[in-house]
Amino acid sequence: MGRSGGEAAGPVLGLVASAGGGVERWLRPGLALPLARAGWRLAITLTPTAARWLEPEAAALAALTDLPVRSTSRLPGEPKPHPVPDAFVFAPATLNSIAKLALGIGDNQALTVLAEALGRRAPMVVLAQVGPEQSRHPAYRGHLSVLREAGVRVVGGGPEEVLRELAEVAPFVAFDNGA
Numbered sequence: 001m002g003r004s005g006g007e008a009a010g011p012v013l014g015l016v017a018s019a020g021g022g023v024e025r026w027l028r029p030g031l032a033l034p035l036a037r038a039g040w041r042l043a044i045t046l047t048p049t050a051a052r053w054l055e056p057e058a059a060a061l062a063a064l065t066d067l068p069v070r071s072t073s074r075l076p077g078e079p080k081p082h083p084v085p086d087a088f089v090f091a092p093a094t095l096n097s098i099a100k101l102a103l104g105i106g107d108n109q110a111l112t113v114l115a116e117a118l119g120r121r122a123p124m125v126v127l128a129q130v131g132p133e134q135s136r137h138p139a140y141r142g143h144l145s146v147l148r149e150a151g152v153r154v155v156g157g158g159p160e161e162v163l164r165e166l167a168e169v170a171p172f173v174a175f176d177n178g179a
């Protein structure tokens with residue numbers, strides 16, 4: 001898939017986070033910072049719960065990008081705050097938000113941008129952060145299948161695995177681990 005925006009300032013990455021435990025500790029240092037250093041222009045969108053958990057990180061996250069960090073929708077008359085991203089990382093993805101994405105439920109801004117991206121078949125890496133009991137929910141496997149059939153790379157593990165997968169599905173920037 002070709003790049004769709006942000007030519008002057010670098011390729012745009014839609015970085016979406018939901019309320020998985022620990023996101024408040026690792027999202028910025030483990031994922032957002034290396035992505036920004038690699039040359040991605042970050043369009044960050046948080047679920048409402050993740051935004052609450054990440055409140056103490058808000059200023060530091062915002063400092064990594066020239067685009068606003070979003071968790072609410074715009075008013076109908078307002079311009080879109082983010083350009084259309086070239087690729088997406090959804091990390092961490094909770095059981096709740098994975099289900100909503102697979103079903104096309106866009107009841108918050110984070111799920112709305114992800115659903116549109118899935119419809120466009122934009123390159124997307126999803127870090128599923130789901131516990132053992134949650135993963136045995138009878139609908140979970142089907143939800144993962146829906147995402148994979150749409151071309152989404154679903155990974156477990158941590159931010160390092162996300163960075164590896166992203167470099168494969170969206171090799172628009174050169175990762176330099178020493179940067």
Ligand SMILES: Cc1cc2nc3c(=O)[nH]c(=O)nc-3n(C[C@H](O)[C@H](O)[C@H](O)COP(=O)(O)O)c2cc1C
Binds near residue numbers: 017019047129
């Ligand atoms: C401390 C804490 C840690 C949580 N960790 C996870 C998790 O790792 N995975 C998950 O699916 N849900 C987890 N949850 C539950 C979600 O936060 C909850 O389902 C929430 O409604 C998800 O909202 P969101 O998907 O809109 O961000 C956790 C909840 C708390 C309070």
